[in-house]
Amino acid sequence: MIVQHLPYLSSKRIVLASQSPRRREILDLLGLKHEVVVSGFEENLDKSTFSHPSEYVLENARCKAEEVAKRFIGSDAPPDLVIGSDTVVILDxxxxxxxxSEAEAFSMLKSLSNRNHTVLTSVALFLKDARTCTASFYEATNVSFAELNDNLIWEYIRTREPMDKAGAYGIQGIGGSLVKGVEGCYFNVMGFPMHRFATELARLIDQGAV
Incomplete structure (x- = not known):
């Protein structure tokens, strides 16, 4: 774990290549001082070219982090670590x-009603002056949804919470009331696999890579 490494990491420049407030919150919970540099990657990969959703989500995270990392190559104060991440919901x-759109949010929530689905969140890590990804991984969490009637779905959409969330819901907000159960990492559903990230970062530090 990274608890014992926090004093060491406090002197490192850590950049999160994401504007997600949930990811910022999780890094804050870990006690990691960081800054945000939003990636300019357009996230327009062709899903049909990937044999499995995990490959798609891993590539999205890598591309996000790479776009930001390349901006700092050759700079006077490059980040010691650039973190990219991506979250998707998988159903069937x-x-x-x-x-x-609201119509698409309704369709998504209707399809999730009274069913189980999987949330995949990927992480890609670029170390100082790295031109290639140093480490990447993903975590899968199974989520069980309650049965939702049309009126409830529309009322939830009117809160605006679904509109910037993968799968059209946020487990850390009002959307948590729609979830019957979670099998796996809760933070992964929020948008960042806290335990897996902490484990992988500690491994890199122990290896002397960070």
Whole structure:
């Protein structure tokens, strides 16, 4: 774990290549001082070219982190660590990302009603002056949804919470009331696998890579 490494990490420049407030919150909970540099990667990968959703989500995270890491190559104060991440919901092997409209949010939530789905969150790590990804991984969490009627779905959409969330819900907000159960990492559903990240970062530190 990284608890014993926090004094060491406090002197490192850590950049999160994401504007997600949930990811910032989770890094704060870990006690990691960090800054945000939003990635300019357009997230327009062709899903049909990937044999499994995990490959898609891993590539999204890598591309996000790489775009930010490349900006700092050759700079006077490059980050010691750049973190990229991506979260998707998987239902019937279909990837559900952020809804583009209220109608799409309704369709997503209707499809999740009274069913189980999987949340995949990937992380890609670039170390100082790295031109290639140093480490990448993903975590899968199974989520069980309650049965939702149409009126409840529309009332939830009117809160605006679903509109910037993969799968059109946020477990850490009002959307948590729609969830019957979680099998796996709760923080993974929020958008960042806290335990897995802490384990992988500690491993890199122990190896002298960070």
């Amino acid at each position: 092997n279909k990837i559900l990302e952020k809804p583009l």
